[in-house]
Amino acid sequence: MANTSTTPPVRQHWAHQLLDWVDARFPLTPLWESQWGKYIAPKNMNFWYIFGSLSALVLALQIVTGIFLTMNYKPDALLAFASVEYIMREVPWGWLIRYMHSTGASAFFIVVYLHMFRGLLYGSYRKPRELTWIFGCLIFLSLMAEAFFGYQLPWGQMSFWGAQVIVNLFAAIPVIGPDLAIWIRGDYVIGDATLNRFFAFHVIAIPLVLIGLVVAHLMALHETGSNNPDGIEIKKQPKDPHTGLPLDGIYAHPYYSVKDVFGVAVFLLVFSIIMFFAPEMGGYFLEYNNFIPADPLKTPPHIAPVWYFTPYYSIQRATTTDLLYVLAAGVVVLVAFYWREIPRGLWRKLTLAVAAVLLVGFYFIEAKVWGVVLMGASVLFFFLMPWLDRAPVKSIRYKGPLYKTALAIFVVAFLVLGWLGTEAPTPAYTRLAQVGTLLYFGFFILMPWYSKADSHKPVPSRVTK
Amino acid sequence: MSQSTDATLAPGAAGAEAVDPERRRLLVATCIAGGAASGAVAWPFLASMQPSDRARALGAPVEADISALEPGQQMIVEWQGKPVWIVRRTKEMLATLTQDTAQLADPNSKRSEQPTAAQNEYRSLKPEYLVVVGICTHLGCSPTARFAPNDPSMGPNWPGGFLCPCHGSKFDLAGRVFANMPAPDNLPVPNYKYLSDTKLLIGDETKGA
Ligand code: HEM
Ligand code: FES
Numbered sequence: 001m002a003n004t005s006t007t008p009p010v011r012q013h014w015a016h017q018l019l020d021w022v023d024a025r026f027p028l029t030p031l032w033e034s035q036w037g038k039y040i041a042p043k044n045m046n047f048w049y050i051f052g053s054l055s056a057l058v059l060a061l062q063i064v065t066g067i068f069l070t071m072n073y074k075p076d077a078l079l080a081f082a083s084v085e086y087i088m089r090e091v092p093w094g095w096l097i098r099y100m101h102s103t104g105a106s107a108f109f110i111v112v113y114l115h116m117f118r119g120l121l122y123g124s125y126r127k128p129r130e131l132t133w134i135f136g137c138l139i140f141l142s143l144m145a146e147a148f149f150g151y152q153l154p155w156g157q158m159s160f161w162g163a164q165v166i167v168n169l170f171a172a173i174p175v176i177g178p179d180l181a182i183w184i185r186g187d188y189v190i191g192d193a194t195l196n197r198f199f200a201f202h203v204i205a206i207p208l209v210l211i212g213l214v215v216a217h218l219m220a221l222h223e224t225g226s227n228n229p230d231g232i233e234i235k236k237q238p239k240d241p242h243t244g245l246p247l248d249g250i251y252a253h254p255y256y257s258v259k260d261v262f263g264v265a266v267f268l269l270v271f272s273i274i275m276f277f278a279p280e281m282g283g284y285f286l287e288y289n290n291f292i293p294a295d296p297l298k299t300p301p302h303i304a305p306v307w308y309f310t311p312y313y314s315i316q317r318a319t320t321t322d323l324l325y326v327l328a329a330g331v332v333v334l335v336a337f338y339w340r341e342i343p344r345g346l347w348r349k350l351t352l353a354v355a356a357v358l359l360v361g362f363y364f365i366e367a368k369v370w371g372v373v374l375m376g377a378s379v380l381f382f383f384l385m386p387w388l389d390r391a392p393v394k395s396i397r398y399k400g401p402l403y404k405t406a407l408a409i410f411v412v413a414f415l416v417l418g419w420l421g422t423e424a425p426t427p428a429y430t431r432l433a434q435v436g437t438l439l440y441f442g443f444f445i446l447m448p449w450y451s452k453a454d455s456h457k458p459v460p461s462r463v464t465k
Numbered sequence: 466m467s468q469s470t471d472a473t474l475a476p477g478a479a480g481a482e483a484v485d486p487e488r489r490r491l492l493v494a495t496c497i498a499g500g501a502a503s504g505a506v507a508w509p510f511l512a513s514m515q516p517s518d519r520a521r522a523l524g525a526p527v528e529a530d531i532s533a534l535e536p537g538q539q540m541i542v543e544w545q546g547k548p549v550w551i552v553r554r555t556k557e558m559l560a561t562l563t564q565d566t567a568q569l570a571d572p573n574s575k576r577s578e579q580p581t582a583a584q585n586e587y588r589s590l591k592p593e594y595l596v597v598v599g600i601c602t603h604l605g606c607s608p609t610a611r612f613a614p615n616d617p618s619m620g621p622n623w624p625g626g627f628l629c630p631c632h633g634s635k636f637d638l639a640g641r642v643f644a645n646m647p648a649p650d651n652l653p654v655p656n657y658k659y660l661s662d663t664k665l666l667i668g669d670e671t672k673g674a
Contacts (some may be wrong), residue, residue, distance in 0.1 A: 159608060165631060168605040187520045189546035197514065279646050297541050297548035297599075299606040301630050317632060320647070366649055368603060 006304070016206070028044065035222050040249040041256055042228035044463040048122070049226075050263035051115035057264060058108045059214065060178075063207060065101040079294040080155035083227065099279040105147055106285045107271055109308035112143060118384070120407060123394030124227040132224065137219040137383045140369075142210050142460035144379070147308065149202035152195060156290030157300045163190050163198070165303075169372045174365060196294035221434040231394025231464045237461070248463045282424075302424055310421025311414050312375050315440065317425055318433035319371035324362045326438065327370075331358050334445060374437065381444040388447040393456050400454035410443035510669070525669065531594065532663035539610055541599065544668050547657060548599040548607050552667065558638050560626035561614065562586055569637065570644040571651055577602075577641075579654035588639040596657050596667065597640040599627075603648035608633035609662055612638070627652075 010018070010093065023029050033039075034405050072091050074083040087094035116136070119125050125133035148166065152159045167190065171181035186193030225235050234246040245251075280286040284307045289300040305313050342348050381388075391399055396407070417436040420429050472525040529542045531551055541554045548657050563586060566572035574584050582590055599607045608627035616623050619635070627636040640652030657667045 161631075165604040165606065168603075172604075182516060183514055185516075186514055187516050187546070188524075191520075191546055193517070194521060296546055297543060298608065299630050301609065301610070303606065303631055321645070368647060368649075424630075 004404060008135035010330045021058050035218065037251075037253050039252040040234070040245055041221055041226050041252045042230075042232070042234050043248050043250045043255075044228050044230060044465065045226065045256065045259075046229050048229070049259065050112070051118060051269075053260040054110070054111040054263060054267050055115055056214065057267070058104055059210065062101060062108065063106045063287070065097050066203060066207075067102065068097050069101055070203055075153070075196050077155060077294070078197060080153060084154045095111050100274050102286055103271065103275040103279055105150065106281070106308065107274075108143065111267075112140060113308075116140070117411075119385075120410075121396045122227055122229050123231050123387040123389065123391070123396075126227075126231075126389060126394050127386065128224045129221070129227060132217060132220040133386060134150070134222055134383055136211055137379075139210060139213045139217060139301070140382070141379060142213060143208055144309070145200060146206040146210065147306070149206065151306060152198045153202060153349070155195060157292045157294055158287045158303065160190060160288040160296065160305050161299050162305055163194060167194075169368075169375075170202065171253055172369045172372055174369065178406040191296075191336075217254070227394065228463055229395060230397060230459065232459060232461075232463050233465070237406045240432045256286035267300040287424070304422045307418065307422065311417040311440075312378055312421075314417040314421040315437045316371040316375040317421070318430060318437045319367055319374050320430065321367050321436075323434050324367055324370060327432070328359055328362045330438075331355050338448070374417060374441075378440060385447075388444055389451045390448050391451040391454060391456060393459050395459075398457040398459050399451075400456055402450040402454040406443055406447070406450055409439055412439075413443075486641075489517055492570045526666050526668035528660065529667055530663060530666040531665060533659070537612065538613075542667065544598075549667050550597055552595040552638070554595060554638060557590055557614075558612070558625060559587065562637065562639050564624060565574065565622070568643055569641045570646065570649070572641060574651050576619065577650075577651035577653065580656050583654045586639070588641065588651070590657070590659065594665075595639060596665065597652040597654050599633065599652065601629040601634055601648050602642065602650040602652065603629065603634055603646075608634070608636060608652075611635075 001044070014070045019029065029037075068089065072087045072094065074080055074085060084098070087098050091097075119133060119136070148162075152163050167181050167184050170184060171177045173180060182188060184194075185191070186197055225233075228234070228248075230380075234248045237246045239245065240247055250256075250328060274281065274285075280288075287304075287306065289303065292300070304310065332355070335351060337353075339348075342351055391403065392400060396404065417433060417440065420433045420436065423429055425433075472544065479651055516518070524545055527542060527544045527549075529540070529549075529551060531553070534540055534553045536553050536555045537558065539550055541548045541550055543549070566586075571577050573586075574588060576617045579588060583596075587595070588597070596666065606629050608629040611619055611623070612625045614623060614625045616625075619628065624637060626638050627640070629635075633649035634646040636642045636648075636652060637643070640654070642648045642651050655667055656669050657665050658669050660666050
């Protein structure tokens with residue numbers, strides 16, 4: 001490529017020669033350098049920045065263990081339960097592979113929830129990282145689908161009745177619901193056809209989507225550059241005259257490579273302790289009722305989803321007729337409250353139309369349908385974060401008491417909803433879940449107001465420790 | 466790559482920039498046709514997820530022998546993959562059905578599903594035997610029997626009936642749902658008929674519950 005006629009050829013190591021050979025045909029070195037090797041990251045990324053790499057690690061773990069489980073698992077309503085027991089008892093090391101996979105599922109949600117929480121702390125969803133965030137939200141949705149389909153495969157009592165309830169949520173949609181549910185099940189009831197297609201979704205369809213989204217997520221991130229705990233854009237800083245890097249930037253490799261390896265080691269230690277000593281985690285990671293084969297004639301006396309779905313399950317259960325009255329009042333109050341902020345013309349008309357549809361809908365459509373809508377909305381609101389937050393600063397370090405309080409309430413509401421979702425419903429618990437639901441949505445819906453009304457501290461020009 | 470010999474650009478630099486409306490129209494038409502074709506190809510895939518011919522054929526009625534069922538007992542038979550309950554109700558159980566219908570959401574089963582011959586206060590062909598599909602009309606769990614009247618865990622004045630474990634819907638001994646429960650409607654009664662005094666045919670007339 002370059003003109004080398006003036007200098008004598010230097011004998012290169014064969015590995016370099018091989019790399020040159022590849023680079024002339026495929027952009028291997030540019031890919032590595034743009035995505036990691038020469039990626040410039042803020043020098044102040046902290047503990048919370050480990051969970052992205054850990055998510056990627058767990059994704060790889062799930063894919064590898066999943067492939068090996070597939071070698072012995074049978075997606076057949078008559079054989080599935082026994083094939084899982086066979087893996088546990090008779091396949092050499094089968095128990096280890098299965099426990100890695102089942103513990104991995106819970107670990108995935110733990111690291112992804114912490115990863116998302118980091119976003120809420122430091123405003124990582126704000127401009128210019130909106131697409132990184134949106135790809136992240138899509139990953140979260142796909143992950144929920146992946147976990148739901150995977151949970152059906154052992155074909156225990158919880159698999160069966162969980163699928164029954166969730167698919168029937170779709171049946172609640174007016175007009176198209178019943179046919180949609182039959183189409184999802186592939187039968188009039190949850191059965192072999194359902195298990196077989198959920199297997200297809202779990203082992204190939206959703207994983208492909210997940211991998212594609214993770215690639216997009218990382219490409220978007222490496223385009224804008226990482227945020228940091230101070231929420232300062234290092235790319236806007238002057239360059240260091242010696243290194244040519246932004247003043248607060250360092251190379252991801254080797255600096256963050258080393259940090260990530262350390263994080264991985266700690267994570268694997270904790271993961272192994274759980275996997276070897278408490279793989280069922282007291283019924284939270286693997287539910288006891290799922291050690292009973294699916295029985296379409298008998299629902300277990302207490303059913304609850306796996307822990308990572310329970311906040312959303314609580315929101316769905318909390319949506320009763322009483323809550324709809326509160327929601328109707330809430331819609332009216334919100335429209336009045338935000339009215340002056342809404343641009344005149346089309347936007348105002350649209351707001352009124354949406355409010356009217358909601359009010360009429362609350363009156364005419366059963367509460368269980370709204371339960372489904374609210375459950376969906378509780379995930380979809382995350383997508384809107386980049387536009388709901390109107391604070392002039394990104395990071396919680398410079399945000400005021402309003403945002404800090406709101407975030408604390410949100411976290412408590414999320415945890416309480418999660419706990420309630422594992423309990424049998426009583427009237428008092430249902431009330432509590434309703435309060436939790438309102439607080440959960442309040443965090444998002446009131447954000448345009450409190451993020452603006454808040455007091456903010458000045459952001460320094462250089463990152464702090 | 467593109468050389469001046471390329472006939473399409475020949476008329477000069479300006480021509481290379483300007484949109485040729487005829488070609489643009491062709492391009493749009495091609496895109497629409499291609500899009501329609503891709504959409505049409507998606508159909509067989511989506512349609513393949515509907516119930517297969519075999520699944521459709523499996524709606525056959527099932528016979529149930531009720532000769533061993535004692536008064537106050539319940540049996541479960543599987544029909545179309547669903548639990549169908551047969552409850553032999555005692556005199557006392559039947560008496561609860563007429564007591565306090567004001568607490569029920571749909572006491573006369575006006576909006577619930579049952580053959581017309583069973584749209585009565587007992588929701589059955591013969592008062593003694595209740596035949597219902599044991600699938601909660603909320604989200605499809607199967608309720609459990611709570612036959613004992615005044616069961617303390619069921620709240621005050623419990624007449625006896627069923628409790629859904631999933632979201633707590635309560636039903637009376639005719640499968641009628643109590644008011645203000647997550648489940649909107651009574652448990653569906655399937656089509657059935659008596660083949661003899663001790664034999665039932667459930668799911669007669671193909672139409673499912
Ligand atoms: C399979 C799941 C996921 C993987 C493998 C993954 C991977 C990563 C990695 C490696 C990073 C860079 C390191 C770091 O900042 O921690 C990152 C950053 C980020 N991720 Fe994810 N992620 C996943 C899911 C999500 C989800 C569900 C969201 C949000 C809904 C999200 C939002 C973000 C944001 C906003 C950043 C930029 C953070 C910043 O610069 O402050 N990610 N992700
Ligand atoms: S499924 Fe029976 S109450 Fe919800």
